[in-house]
Amino acid sequence: DGGITQSPKYLFRKEGQNVTLSCEQNLNHDAMYWYRQDPGQGLRLIYYSQIVNDFQKGDIAEGYSVSREKKESFPLTVTSAQKNPTAFYLCASSSQGEEKLFFGSGTQLSVL
Amino acid sequence: EDQVTQSPEALRLQEGESSSLNCSYTVSGLRGLFWYRQDPGKGPEFLFTLYSAGEEKEKERLKATLTKKESFLHITAPKPEDSATYLCAVRVYSSASKIIFGSGTRLSIRP
Numbered sequence: 001d002g003g004i005t006q007s008p009k010y011l012f013r014k015e016g017q018n019v020t021l022s023c024e025q026n027l028n029h030d031a032m033y034w035y036r037q038d039p040g041q042g043l044r045l046i047y048y049s050q051i052v053n054d055f056q057k058g059d060i061a062e063g064y065s066v067s068r069e070k071k072e073s074f075p076l077t078v079t080s081a082q083k084n085p086t087a088f089y090l091c092a093s094s095s096q097g098e099e100k101l102f103f104g105s106g107t108q109l110s111v112l
Numbered sequence: 113e114d115q116v117t118q119s120p121e122a123l124r125l126q127e128g129e130s131s132s133l134n135c136s137y138t139v140s141g142l143r144g145l146f147w148y149r150q151d152p153g154k155g156p157e158f159l160f161t162l163y164s165a166g167e168e169k170e171k172e173r174l175k176a177t178l179t180k181k182e183s184f185l186h187i188t189a190p191k192p193e194d195s196a197t198y199l200c201a202v203r204v205y206s207s208a209s210k211i212i213f214g215s216g217t218r219l220s221i222r223p
Contacts, residue, residue: 004155031209042116042199042213043156050209058210090155099144099203101211103155 002027006091006104012112013078013085021076021107023091030096032074036060037088037106046089049074078109086110114139118200118214125221128189133217135200136182143203145183147176150197150216159185159198190221 004025013019025032031050035043045058049068063082068074074093078085088108092101115138125131137145144163148156160169162178169176173194175186185198200214 006155033211035213040121040215042215043201044213045210048209056209088153092155100146100158100161101156102158103148105155106153108153 004091004093004102004104006107011107011109014112016080018077018079021089023074023104024072025093027093029093031094033092034076035090037090114204114212116200116202116212116214118217120217122218125190127191127221127223130188133185133198134182135214137202139202139204141205143205145178146201147185148199150199156199192221192223195219195221
């Protein structure tokens with residue numbers, strides 16, 4: 001079945017540590033997105049990519065980095081510069097000409 | 113600034129008690145409005161896309177409508193399995209790559 005796979009489901013970060021969240025899709029979608037969701041708040045855009053080897057900052061990119069070396073993959077690194085990383089992280093994708101987003105099941109990141 | 117506001121924040125209904133969720137938006141140019149359903153600890157699941165005022169979409173007990181300033185998600189005779197957070201989002205012409213989300217309405221249906 002086609003879809004978006006996020007891993008791990010739960011992740012714990014120690015102070016000063018960088019962690020990477022995985023996002024893989026087999027939908028052949030061009031665009032991929034990373035959102036952050038805090039309790040009681042809407043989704044906020046971290047980074048997005050419309051094509052391989054190209055990506056743009058969203059509204060809250062500070063403390064995060066991404067890469068898009070393959071169409072299927074869009075990993076997100078939460079760096080030590082992100083002082084409040086505890087949140088639910090969602091990866092999404094969409095195809096050209098189709099407006100809606102398809103979401104993965106999310107990664108819950110917590111700080112030890 | 114483009115903005116999406118959902119109300120109420122939370123809504124508790126009795127099974128079979130119909131109601132509506134509101135999504136008001138202030139955007140420079142609406143390209144599309146989306147409704148998603150999100151269960152706890154999971155990613156949002158797509159429900160509807162609306163493009164122009166007067167448009168309506170239906171799926172089982174849900175019906176979405178759109179005006180020039182807001183959208184409503186009507187829930188008719190809800191069941192406990194309809195309990196979830198419902199998210200509204202918009203795409204705008206000024207930045208078609210971005211989708212702006214509201215903070216959601218937490219719907220709880222009591223049996």
